Amino acid sequence: MQGRYFRLLDVSGAVDVRIFQGGRIVEEAVQVETGFYTIPEGGFDRVELVSASTQNVKFAVTNGSGGYDRAVGSISIAGAIKLSTDQSIGHFPEATINTGAAQQIAAGDAGRRGLRIYNAGGTTLYIGGAGVTAANAVMQIGPGGYIDETQVPTCAWYATSDVAGGKCRVMEVR
Numbered sequence: 001m002q003g004r005y006f007r008l009l010d011v012s013g014a015v016d017v018r019i020f021q022g023g024r025i026v027e028e029a030v031q032v033e034t035g036f037y038t039i040p041e042g043g044f045d046r047v048e049l050v051s052a053s054t055q056n057v058k059f060a061v062t063n064g065s066g067g068y069d070r071a072v073g074s075i076s077i078a079g080a081i082k083l084s085t086d087q088s089i090g091h092f093p094e095a096t097i098n099t100g101a102a103q104q105i106a107a108g109d110a111g112r113r114g115l116r117i118y119n120a121g122g123t124t125l126y127i128g129g130a131g132v133t134a135a136n137a138v139m140q141i142g143p144g145g146y147i148d149e150t151q152v153p154t155c156a157w158y159a160t161s162d163v164a165g166g167k168c169r170v171m172e173v174r
Contacts (some may be wrong), residue, residue, distance in 0.1 A: 004063055006019060013033075020045060095167075102132045
């Protein structure tokens with residue numbers, strides 16, 4: 001069979017896959033399971049599947065690209081999962097950010113789901129934890145820029161500036 005795209009759709013045990021073109025192996029995968037796919041450059045004209053035991057194997061071959069998003073098996077969840085949408089936003093008073101010691105711009109809050117930090121001034125703001133400085137900050141915001149923090153919005157956030165008199169606005173999402 002000729003094709004460009006090969007994918008294992010369903011196997012009960014691992015198999016070896018060899019893809020051939022013109023009598024030579026162009027792709028080889030050992031002990032792969034459901035979901036393995038390959039798109040060898042130049043396509044292929046033969047597929048060989050080797051299994052340690054007798055099993056039914058479902059696979060797909062196409063002359064173009066393809067996909068298969070079927071989930072197999074089950075998922076086990078320990079604990080609760082909270083699914084909800086954001087319900088409100090809140091604005092903190094604009095803060096003047098100076099150089100030197102970092103100033104808190106948002107206290108830690110376990111109920112917060114997002115935090116947006118905007119540089120409303122003409123300086124560069126350096127954002128991070130309590131010990132953030134211009135030298136160690138990973139996040140910096142130039143004039144008119146902002147950060148949309150969704151990874152750890154519940155933490156306390158601090159800022160310092162490269163020049164005294166920076167302006168910072170913060171909005172939280174709940």
